Amino acid sequence: MSNAQPLFDFDPIEPQVLVSSSPAGEIFPLPTEADYEAENRRLHRLVQAQRAQGREIVVVMGVGFVGAVMAGVVADSADKATGAPLYFVIGMQRPSSRSYWKIPYLNRGVAPVEAEDPEVAPLIARCVNEKKTLTASFSYDALALADVVVVDVQCDYTANGDNG
Secondary structure, three states, rough: OOOOEEEEOOOOOOOOOOOOOOOOOOOEEEOOOHHHHHHHHHHHHHHHHHOOOOOOEEEEEOOOOOHHHHHHHOOOOOOOHHHHHEEEEEEOOOOOOOOOOOHHHHHHHOOOOOOOOOOOHHHHHHHHHHOOOOEEOOOHHHHOOOOOEEEEEOOOOOOOOOOO
């Protein structure tokens, strides 16, 4: 009798579904290969339409505490003279089980972070639902569509008396 461990800890006949769970407990399946194809087509259509309106395409990598707010602020930017939006923003988040849920939240116009500033949630809602200048994606192909890329990375910072 062998003591070897199985290669898989799931039933190979019943495929394992990987998901991401929001803080509120909503479950989102992680994207499949077919989802990437559809997402890339969606991004290309959006970018083509936005460029036709004269807007630059900005990709914000990472839509956590800093990135989501950055994406909203840039997406809300407008020409001083005409009031027309200047940018179309794609908030890009890698599709991990820990953070994929942020993409559908943003695409609904829901801020994926709690902010002290009470204007953050309405800003994101306005840019997604009214101005149509903000979307979110899991596809790295968004980077090839960008005129500008902003990278927001998680920096765990602990305040203590000796941060020099």
